[in-house]
Every structure is written in C-alpha cells, then in structure tokens.
Amino acid sequence: MALIDTINPLLTTGWAKGDAGWSLKDYEARGGYAQLKRILASKMSQDEVIAEVKKSALRGRGGAGFPAGLKWSFMPKAAPEKYVVCNTDEGEPGTFKDRDLLRYDPHSTIEGMIIAAYAVGAKRGYNYIHGEIFDIYQRFEEALDQARAAGYLGDRILGSDFSFDLFAHHGWGAYICGEETGLLESIEGKKGQPRYKPPFPANFGLYGKPTTINNTETFAAIPFIMSMGGEAYLNLGKPNNGGTKLFSVSGHVNRPGNYEVPMGTPFAKLLEMAGGMRGGRKLKAVIPGGSSAPVLPADVMMECTMDYDSIAKAGSMLGSGAVIVMDETVCMVKALERLSYFYFEESCGQCTPCREGSGWLYRVVHRIEHGEGRPEDLDLLNRVTDNMMGKTICALADAAAFPVRSFIKHFRSEFEYHIEHKKCLVDPEVQRVGSGFFKAGAA
Amino acid sequence: MNKQYDMLSPEALGKIDREVAKYPADQKQSAVMAALVIAQDEKGWLPKETIAAVAGYLGMPPMAAYEVASFYNMYDLHPVGKYKLTVCTNLPCALSGGVHAADYVKGRLGIDFNETTPDGKFTLKEGECMGACGDAPVLLVNNKRMCSFMLPEAIDKLLAECN
Amino acid sequence: MLEIEIDGKTLQVEDGSTVIEAAHKLGTYIPHFCYHKKLSIAANCRMCLVQVEKAPKPMPACATLVTNGMKVFTHSDQAVKAQKAVMEFLLINHPLDCPICDQGGECQLQDLAVGYGESDSKYEEEKRVVPDKDLGPLVSTDMTRCINCTRCIRFTAEIAGFMELGQSFRGEHAEVMPFIGKTVDTELSGNIIDLCPVGALTSKPFRFSARTWELSRRKSVSPHDGLGSNLIVQTKNDRVMRVLPLENEDINECWLTDKERFSYQGLNSTERLTRPMVKQGGAWKEVDWNVALDYASHALRDVAKTHGSAAIGGLLSPHATLEELYLAQKLLRGLGSENIDFRLRQSDFSVDGKRKGTPWLGMKIADISRLDRVLVVGSFLRKDHPLIAQRLRQSAKRGAEISILHGADDDLLIKLAARAIVAPSQLPAVLAQVVKAVCAIKGVAADTAVAGVTVSAEAQAIARSLASGSNTGILLGNFAQQHPQAATLQALAGQLAVALGGKFGFLGEAANSVGGYVAKAVPRAGGLNAAAMLKEPRQAYVVLGAELELDCADGAQALATLTKAAAVVVLSPFKSQAMLDYAAVLLPVSPFSETSGTFVNTEGRVQSFYAAAKPLGETRPAWKVLRVLGNLLGVAGFEFNSSEDVRAEALGGTPDFVSGLDNGLDGVALNLGASANGFERLADVPLHFADPLVRRAAALQQTRDAAAPAALMNAAMLAKLGLAAGDRTRVGAGGTATAVLTAQLDAGLPDSVVRVAAAHTDTVALGAMCSVLTVEKV
C-alpha cells in the first residue's frame, strides 16, 4: 500500500501510482533526471552543488541529523579514488521509509546519489540495502539497469566527462550494519563491526578511500533541492530543519504508514493523518525517532512539533523519523524488555561495555518482567547504562541505554509495581486486545 | 584436478561472478555476503565445506568467511525446513500483533522458535525489525519473500500454500 | 613534533603518535588489554579510557591520536570511573577460577582487577559459558575466560600472515575460534599464549605442571636457528618447565617460534643419555666418568699412534656452543688432526681457502626490516627462519618488494613481487640471469661467465624489482648453502649486491653457523671437511652433539662410514639406536640449558648464557668434558677454569660482535652447471626434525609441521608417473637405496622435481640431499 496522505509531497510525489509508478519512464515523466542533466549541461561546479545543498539545511535522515552539505564538503578534493555510499540498511525498529522510497521511487535516490558523486568527485557508489527486503534490492538492481541503459550511469554520463557507476549490496540480517562504518566493513566482505573514528569516512571510508555516506532519504531529497533551490527547500521547514521529512508511524494507530510532512508539523497533526489512535484508545507514550530514541509520555509528545529541535528539547531525538505510538494497553516493562532484547541480540560484540552491558540490561529487565525484580534493580539498571554510555566505538551502546533510562524515568511507578507485585500493572487481557491480532472475542 | 568449489553448480558460480564484478578487481571478498546467499539458496543451508568453498573461490581465509556467515542472522549454519518462516516480534510489530502472530504459527505447526517440524517442512525463527513495521505483523518466507499483515486468516492461507 | 601533557607532565612526540604511546614514553601506565604495540589497533576492550581536556566523553588512549597541546588525565574522576566501569563489565562473565588457572600470577586481568575492580560484583545473573576449542597440540583453551580482545586473531592474521582464528557470532555470543575442524598450525602459534591477557589460551605442554611463582627464571639463548632468539627458561626442581621469549627488538622482537618455545620438552625426553657408556665386546655398559674418559682418550691415542693423526676426524654440531666447538677443534688439532668441521649439511666446500672472512648475514638482523627490495635465494624461508619471514612479511606490508628464487613455491604468507621457482640444478643459472638483467638495467658490465645466459621472464621480473629499490638485500637460505654449487650462488649473490649497491649474506642455519667459523671449527689446508671425512673413512671420529645420520648432507653415507670406524667417541645429550650401533663410547654432555656457553648469531652478535638447570644425572657440560680429555691426552693449553676463560681465548676478548665478518670471495670460478637427468630431489629439512633436541620434543612432533616425509610432486609429474595423491611409491636413489613414501601433490613444484624431506629416519636411506631419484608406484 502506498502513501495515503501527505502535506507538501516531495519525496512521495512518485508514490501516487503505488507499485506501478517506479520505473524510469515514470520518473522521467515526473521530471526525473532533469536536475542531473541541468548540472552536467551547465557544467555547474562541484562547489556550487554543495553550496545549494548547504543552503537547504538538509540534515541527514539516517538518525544523527548531520548537515548533508557540510558532510560533502569534508571530502578531500584531490583524492583519485572516492566513493558514495547510500545507507538503506534501515534496521532501526519502527523505521520503514527507505524501503518505500526504493519501492515506489528508486530513481530519485539514484539521481541523488549521482549528483552527490558529481559534487564530491566519486566514480563509484554502492547502495547497501537491508537484507530482509530482498524484493526491494532486486527492484533497485532493475532500476540501476534502466539508468545505466539510459546513460545516467557509467562512463561519460550523458556525454559529459563525468563517469560514475552504482551498484547494490544487500545486507543479511545485522542491525549494526546501519552504523556507517559497520556498513562499510560489511561492503568489504567482513563482519559489520564498526570502526573507531576518527578517521571518519570522508578521509578513510570504503576500502580506505574517502567516502560520503548518507541515508536513502537524504539522497532522495537532493533532486528536489536542486530543482526548487536550496532556499525554497529550507523554507518548507523551519530554520536549521529544512524541507519535508518522512515519518514512519507504527503501533497503535488506525493507519500505520509513511507520512511526508514539513519539518515542524505538530505531532498531533501527524497522529491525525495516521488515522488517530486505534480503537479510540488513549495515547500512553511515543518513541519519536526509532527505538533508540528516548520514549516520551503522551502529554509531552502532544506538545511537540516534528523537527530535530523540538523533539530534542523534549528530551528525545527525531532520529530516523520512526514514530512508535503506544496506547494504554501497553505494559511498559514488557515493551522495554523487547527493546532490550533487541540491543542485546544486535550488539556486534567488540566493545566490552556494549557486549557485556547489553546482556546485563536485558537480563535484569527480563527478570522484572517475569516477577523476579528486586527493589534495587532500577538503580542498578541506571548505573549499568551510565557505565555503558559514551564508552564504546559506536552509538549502539547508547542506543541500548536510552530506552532503559527513559522508560524508567517516565514510567518508574509501573516498574516499581512490577517489582513489588510480581505482575503487570496493565491487565494481561487488556494487553492482548491491544495488538488487534485477535478479533474481538476470539480465543 | 578437482577444485573444492566444484561443489557449487556452474549457475551458482556464474551468479557469484556477477556479484564479484560489482567491486574493484582487488576486492573480491566484497562479494562474500552475496556468494554465501547464493550458496545457501543452492544447498538449503551452509555446511562448513560450502563456506570453505566460497572462501576458496573468493581467495579469502575460510575463517573470514565463517565470521561473516555467523555474524549475519539469515545465514543458516544448521539445516532448516523447506520453508523457513521468520516472524518479526520487535516492539513496533508486537504492538500490532507480531508476537501473537508468532504464537499462532507455533500453535499451528506445533513447534517453538528455532525448531523444525518433524516432516522437515517448516522451521520457525524469531526475527528482528525487517523495516516493514507499518505492515505488521510481518513474516519472511525463506529470507526473501516478505508477507505483510499476517493476521490469522493470512497465516492460514500461507501455510496452506506451502507444500 | 607535537606537545602533549599527561597528568601534568609534558612531552614532545612524533606526529601520528597515540596517547598510549606517549604515556608509555613518560612511564605512565594506562591499563589496557586489546592494545599491543605490534598489532593493529582494535580499541575494543575500552580499558584504556582516559580523560582528554575538552572531550565530552572518555577517550581510548590506544586509538586517540595526539594533537598539539592536548591535555590528558589518566587518573581523573572521569577516567577512573570509566576504567572501573569497564573492569566491572569484563568481570561479570569471567569465571573466578584464578586458583586453578595457569595464568594465575601473570594474568593482566587479575592484576588490573586488583587495581581497578570493585570487591563485590553487582552481577547476579547467569554467567556465560563458552565451549573450548581444539587448537592443536600446543595451545590449550579455556574459552569461558576469553575477554574478546582479539589479540590472538590479529596475531594470526597480521604477524603469522594467515587468519587462522576469528571471532564468530556476535554480541555476547561472540566466540574466538578457528575455522570448524581446523587447528592453529602456524609455526608461530605459541605467541598467542603470551598475547592472551587472561588464561583463555595457555600452553598445552605446560598445563597444570607448575604455578608460575614456583618457577625459577634464567635468561638464555635459543639453540636452534641462526637468529639467536633471547629466551627466558623457567625451571622447577632443575627441570625446564617452560620457555618464554625475552624481548629483544633487534633479534626476535617479542616473539618466539614454536620450535624455540616448545623444544624444551626434548630436554626431558627418555632418550637423554645420563651416564657414560662404553662398548665392550659388542655390549654396552654404563661406567663411571673416569673409566669412560680413559677409554675415549686411549682409543684416540691408539688410532693416532697406529694410523697417524690424520686418521682422526671431528664432526661437530653447529648447534654446539662456541666454547665446545673451540675446545673440540683445539683438542683435535692438539692430537695433530686438521680434519675438523661443523658444516655438516654443506656439500660444496670449494670456497674454503678463498673466503675473505667469516660468512654471515651481511647486515644486522634489524636492518632486514629496513630493506626495500629483497631477493631470497634457496630458502624454505617460512619454516627455516620463521621470524625473519615475519620481518619480511611486515616489510612487504609497508611496501617493500620481496622476491624469491627457489626450488619450491611454499606459501610464505608474504606478498611477493616476483618469483622464480626452478629445479635445484637451475638455481645458479637463474641467479646468473638475474645478475645479467640487473647489470643491464644498471648499465654496468656483467661477469663474462653470466653474459652467455638467456634471461627468463621470471628472472627479468626479479631484476626489475630489485633494480627499482634503493636499499636492497640478497639473502642466501639454508638450501642455497647446502646446494652442490653453493660457491657459485655465493659468488653470484655477491656480484648482484655490487651491481645493486646493496648487501648480501647468509641466513644462518644453526645457532652457531657463524660461531663455528669463529671457533675455528673448520679445516685448514690439508684437513678434510665434513663431507670428505665421511667419503674418505677415518679410523676414529669425535662426534659432538650431532646425530650424523640425520644431521649430515648424506646420512646414509655417514652411517656406513661410522659403522666401519674403529673408534667413534660421541659427546651427546641423547642416545639413539644409530649411535649405539656405531659408537664405542658415549659421553653424556649437557644440552644448552644445563651449561654455560655462547652462540654467535647470524649477524655476528655474541650471546652468552648461563645454565638454567643442573645437569641431568651424570651429564656434564661438554666444555668440561673436552677440557678433561685435553688434559688426559696431554694437549697443551687446556687449563681452563670456566667457560668464560674458553670464550675469552676463542674471541680474544669480550666483544659484543665478532670481528672478521666478510662474505667476499677471492678467485672463485662460476659453475653454472647443467640440468640434471632424471628426477631431481629437492630436500628440505623440516623445522621440527632439524636438530636432536627438537626431534625429541613430544608436542612439536604432533604438529602438522612434523608430518612424516612424503614424495611431493606437481600434478603433471603425478600424472606422468601414473600416480594419484595418497598412493604409496618406492623412491630410489641409485643402487639399492629406497624408501617407500606416500605420493602427494605440491602444485608449486617445477617439473622433474621430487621433494623428499631430509633429516628423518624414513628417508635416511636415500642418501645425499641433492641427488637424482627414481619413483615408481608400489
């Protein structure tokens, strides 16, 4: 199912025909590849392209929100061998926007990558695609063939002296490969264990060569920015939060799905677009930026607008734009147990605090959930997270810690109830109904 | 002279060659993930000899290939049923029935996670986020086929189709 | 240069230095596990976290590059809190089994836990258990203790050159292991025991045999190859229990080969000779020392009297100490014999009398690492000189170009720039081609003798690589020294070095390959060399420390000759059946661990050592035995009170390096030879058969490197002979001498070459190392 409802569609304009509108012809009919042609024909300089992206205040859509134009400008000019890499690993629980971007409109990402390659002087690129969406990987390969056949990829693109080729690489089930250096290791045919930084990919990236790596949505926005101009794009959103953003809304809403809205749209509006709360139940909590982002209670969330700054002010992160909506049928201990299990299973295992700490966290939360909690456990959990955060190679340890800290912070009484009464505050039957799996009354 | 990678079919080796061609000439190892998938598709799972064969074909130490095969979730280092069903139970999916869907499949097949039905037809796995949370519950068949909105009737239908 | 301040102390360091390196220069200790100065940086243990001014988070000292003006605090609250946090994480899944752990007392985790750990762990969940792995006969595992620092993995991949270990699975399930069903087979495997900061990898032969604090330690020097690795020998009750490396950056760095580390097991072998023995009426009798010495001196004196002094020959092991070699030659010369030699595996002695000095490496060992172009000629490099191969491996990674000219294409685990793999008989001719090609590139005149050769593509490639460098070295391996045209190879290497403005030298085969010359244990004019002494049988032989059937160029001939001799006096730490057959008297002398002595290594460095243990049984240091024999035989100048006295006389002082080292030759005519007819034998001396001590080291004898010799051929040869790998074949060397061996494929061998190892009882019958063989299916 394609998108239902958007405000100011840009990235999602091509989604209207659903699975029928993804091919090169459709993309060209929508004005696709016009920007690439314009840049090559007008011999726009690399710096001019980068300047336009800088003006747009486009911030990386993969999670950290780093300004894309600035990142591009870090690429050493003289290096003979450089790469552009797209991060479609999309493993952050709650996130499913990049999949739909490649499913309904793969060419906008391809064009964005070609323009990026032009701007940073790369001759080769890879798109790393989450292993579980193999059909999307196959579609992307098909799209690449189309682009190659049309002369958008390969030697001397469209008769210019710019050459660039692009390939797809699939993952095979490892969340950590979303971390950019884990991803690069994975393309190199190794375990996806992140690298210590510095050096950053712009100096030492794929095969040790300078590399620009961005999220799919970041690249997909590029043709639109080039088309409307950086300033106009910025003005769609808020200062320092340029443009529109895709939000993957999941959980207890009537119409889970991706919604493209301008940065700064109120959360309440987004919730409304997603059909409101399922069964009309009460909102309890929201994880606004993918499972690694701290959870926010309903009242705090309802006051937020959907942009980096507002969410950060509320004590969480916009992250990947995955909005996980939870209603009152959710047991917060059980919810946290599942998330902690995820980080425990997905820790790559190299850093001591993450390898050992993620298991410790999970086991303690598991105990609490199973009625074996102890009064001192909540302080212990906080202490363990404190010992993990900021002490590892990549941010997975922090990602494992944030949910624990925020769940305890905002829902402490629910954890205490669990520990004291050895059972859940939320009636199990209520929890069961919440998922909507069982028809009312069915066993 | 028998090369150890003769155990892979010419078609499989041809596919691997196409993957190798995506990377710089001195970076054959980059194709190991794809090559292991191709080998797994052909053999059903990845016995150590197959992993060694892939490593030999790509000119990398067998241990380096084993590291890869054991690091990523979807490589099967043990035999699996004809249909490997992986159900996502991560939180976003669970909110919309992911765990219940898994329970339902368990009940239908009479097996738990990481078990195979006695007839060797089904293996059930617990999955992590598949990047499809809006379609929950989601279930993956043999790593490559994503099934969305897997409510009871949809699961019944899928199981009936598998033969 | 950058300035850094660590805990208030300032220091200048080079660009590119890490914080931990700077701290070490200041003598500031930063706790760490995964960091090791010889390995790549992993930054995974996180133990080295320190506070860096202006950084929001603690930084790993091992991976953080120094920036100018950086201020680091290793003991601030932030740093200590981080270090304690990491220590707690490291311990939660670590078994607290220190009392039964072999690492106890020398465990980095144990030591640091005392300094950085909290006394009570808050971890009350179930602990992880990790299955142990079979890494082979040398390294034992307790993987539950592993802290995943990955040092062992990086060692195999980076230092040993092949990734035999890896970390499988991920997160808490991560396990260090070899590929399923494989063991760790590198000849350097024991180093992972030293590298492991906990008790996960321990020595299998040492396991549970002693607690580390019960051991006495003595510095010593390896008695095996010419490198002269520095050792720490550990004993308990005068028994050697363990051997560890003593770090010496100029020699072995911080490494040891498995041979050097585990050969001590041979010291405790049941074949040790512990009482003097004499053969009377064909029967062996254990006797007192004075009886045995009387017997020996009488036997030698009788032969000298009846047959003349020239009827006596001395065959001395190149693994004997300088003092032993010196006294042995002095004794023989005192008896009037010039038949003295320690070069037992050599077959071409034509440079004797034409040498300008003592043959040696031609450079310092550490200089090898600075060469930018290297040609290795005639060497089973990785097995003959594992630590020199290791140095070249690192050089190659830094961009040095390494080439090889040899008879076998064994994987050196070094990226080679060029190679020529040719039949043994072709080595001189191909080296001549390289000389010619280099002279052409350099525009210098070539020796007329090489002008006629046609340069092959391989030789050209080697020449091109060599000529493109600015600091070249030509290294002649054991095989080149054992070669029937060794003199030509030496002369050509010399010409090549001159044309390149580089260096050349020999990779010393044995601990005293240089020391033997210094001790004058070689014949002067009129004397017979080792080969000649066996070819032209003598009436009496003095054999020191060697098992001649295995340690000679032609073991079969040695056996035949010795068996016929009237009196063979053997000084040896071991007895063997062959010795019992040919000897008249067996004198038990100390192995290196039970005597003081000196080895002069391949770079000419004088390395003396003391006994680490008391001599076993009635064993006596050989220098003392030789002194008494000298006295009994009335030879002048045998009034030594200590081995130091002997050394002072032999060296004329106490130099750190011997003088007179020179690989130059005067007036050697090149002999480029012709191709041999038939199948040429290519004989390696497998590393664990190479000397009497290692042959008796039980665990080493179970390694892959100690596999029984086979008949190795390339695929075309196997096909031509109608053989399949695994077939039994009869290998003949002319006459009735045959050996039945298993045929095996070695794809890198040249046509017409059959590789059959020497130094093994299975192949003694085949005689000379260089010969023509017949091969037929059994």
Ligand SMILES: Cc1cc2nc3c(=O)[nH]c(=O)nc-3n(C[C@H](O)[C@H](O)[C@H](O)COP(=O)(O)O)c2cc1C
């Ligand atoms: C544990 C972890 C997982 C991540 N997963 C993803 C991911 O699935 N997709 C993504 O685009 N970025 C992910 N990131 C962020 C990337 O490291 C990186 O910042 C991003 O790809 C940069 O692109 P951008 O600047 O366009 O956002 C992850 C980071 C961490 C630490």
Ligand code: SF4
């Ligand atoms: S923090 Fe965790 S996931 Fe990230 S590199 Fe370290 S061990 Fe791997």
Ligand code: FES
């Ligand atoms: S949580 Fe299940 S697909 Fe994302």
